[in-house]
Amino acid sequence: MHHFYSRALAVWLSLLVLAGCSTLEPKGGTTKMEPPASFKVGDIVETKTGKTLPVHALMEQLARARIVYLGEAHTSIEDHRVQLELFKRLSAANPHLCLAMEMFPRTAQPILDEYGAGGLSREQLLKEARWEKVWGHPFRLYEAIVEAARSANVRIVGLNAPPDVVSKIARGGIASLSPEERSKVARDFHLDEPGNRLRLHGEYIRHIRGEIKDFETFYEAQLAWEETMAQTLAETLKTLPREGQIVVLIGKGHMTKQLGVPYLTAKRAEHSHKTVAPLPVDHLGSVVDPDVADYVWITDKADSSHKGRLGLMVRTLDDGRGLEVLSVVAGSIAEHAGILKGDVIFMIDSVPVKSLDDLHRAMAREGTGNHRIFIRRGKREMSVPLPAAP
Numbered sequence: 001m002h003h004f005y006s007r008a009l010a011v012w013l014s015l016l017v018l019a020g021c022s023t024l025e026p027k028g029g030t031t032k033m034e035p036p037a038s039f040k041v042g043d044i045v046e047t048k049t050g051k052t053l054p055v056h057a058l059m060e061q062l063a064r065a066r067i068v069y070l071g072e073a074h075t076s077i078e079d080h081r082v083q084l085e086l087f088k089r090l091s092a093a094n095p096h097l098c099l100a101m102e103m104f105p106r107t108a109q110p111i112l113d114e115y116g117a118g119g120l121s122r123e124q125l126l127k128e129a130r131w132e133k134v135w136g137h138p139f140r141l142y143e144a145i146v147e148a149a150r151s152a153n154v155r156i157v158g159l160n161a162p163p164d165v166v167s168k169i170a171r172g173g174i175a176s177l178s179p180e181e182r183s184k185v186a187r188d189f190h191l192d193e194p195g196n197r198l199r200l201h202g203e204y205i206r207h208i209r210g211e212i213k214d215f216e217t218f219y220e221a222q223l224a225w226e227e228t229m230a231q232t233l234a235e236t237l238k239t240l241p242r243e244g245q246i247v248v249l250i251g252k253g254h255m256t257k258q259l260g261v262p263y264l265t266a267k268r269a270e271h272s273h274k275t276v277a278p279l280p281v282d283h284l285g286s287v288v289d290p291d292v293a294d295y296v297w298i299t300d301k302a303d304s305s306h307k308g309r310l311g312l313m314v315r316t317l318d319d320g321r322g323l324e325v326l327s328v329v330a331g332s333i334a335e336h337a338g339i340l341k342g343d344v345i346f347m348i349d350s351v352p353v354k355s356l357d358d359l360h361r362a363m364a365r366e367g368t369g370n371h372r373i374f375i376r377r378g379k380r381e382m383s384v385p386l387p388a389a390p
Helices: 055-063 077-093 106-116 122-128 140-151 163-172 194-206 215-239 260-268 333-337 356-366
Strands: 044-046 051-053 067-072 097-105 155-160 245-251 273-280 295-299 312-316 323-328 344-348 372-377 380-385
Touching (some): 055 077, 055 273, 067 077, 067 260, 077 295, 097 106, 106 122, 106 140, 106 155, 155 215, 163 215, 194 260, 215 245, 215 260, 260 273, 323 333
Parallel strands (some): 067 273, 097 155, 097 245, 273 295
Antiparallel strands (some): 044 051, 044 295, 312 323, 323 344, 344 372
């Protein structure tokens, strides 16, 4: 939840959390729980009524919205499968559609436009957009939908704020930005929204503090992601014809509780919108909850991409010699393994690790407890087994 930083940028792995990439947490206390047999995989639930809908009925309702938000847990294969299916259906029905993605900063728009026009290869897109440093999650999770958009001549819009600017806000607040840096995030920040403050305070409690100064700078940094995405969506909406539509790929936590990006976008431009959240059939909380989304798509049980959370903050070394550990979560698997701040991870099992994608692939194979991780500590090289989750 998004999810911090060292030098220009440090990336929260999906093995932990990613700055500005919120996830969805079940409510506690009086959460209504459905009986296990209430819903099955493939059901689509309209949360305000608790009724299931066939997919064609869902599409009829989504087609009437100017903006459709498709939520995700960033590493969930099932969530990306649902997003792809809905995007294909919506794009086939509406030629005036664009795909907006949290995963790209809006400063990457010229690169996205060139890619869409066929001027860049996949490899060039990732390099020019600095995918690994800016986002970090494996591109293969998004590749099918990005390629589907290009094949259908659907414009891809980068939504997010540049992460290096947001990291500076986390350290010193909005007031610390230079005029040039300030121009790269949203013009307006709605800092006096009690609901948003409460929602993001929960995020603050779950984060490693790292270089974050305090809750206020954390709050401003998190709002920088959401306000910038909202401003970009509002501006994009104004460029489309009346029948135009935007499909948004976004972390589920950015659209929950009738707040976040949908709320902030509506404050900037009046429009209709709908939200869809894939949730696994073994989800712990209620799926009949309008605070989750307008519609919930029940998927298979949480897939293996959610396993193996090490509890690390790392960055890719510029020389390609591994991943430098910037922070270790207290009580995490990484701490129990003896991994320390400053260590460099260069291999897992017999597989060299030069990038975040390498680490994701290695950890997805068997889950933690089955791997040996190789690190450099100063001039020493050593290997340690990863223990089972504590």
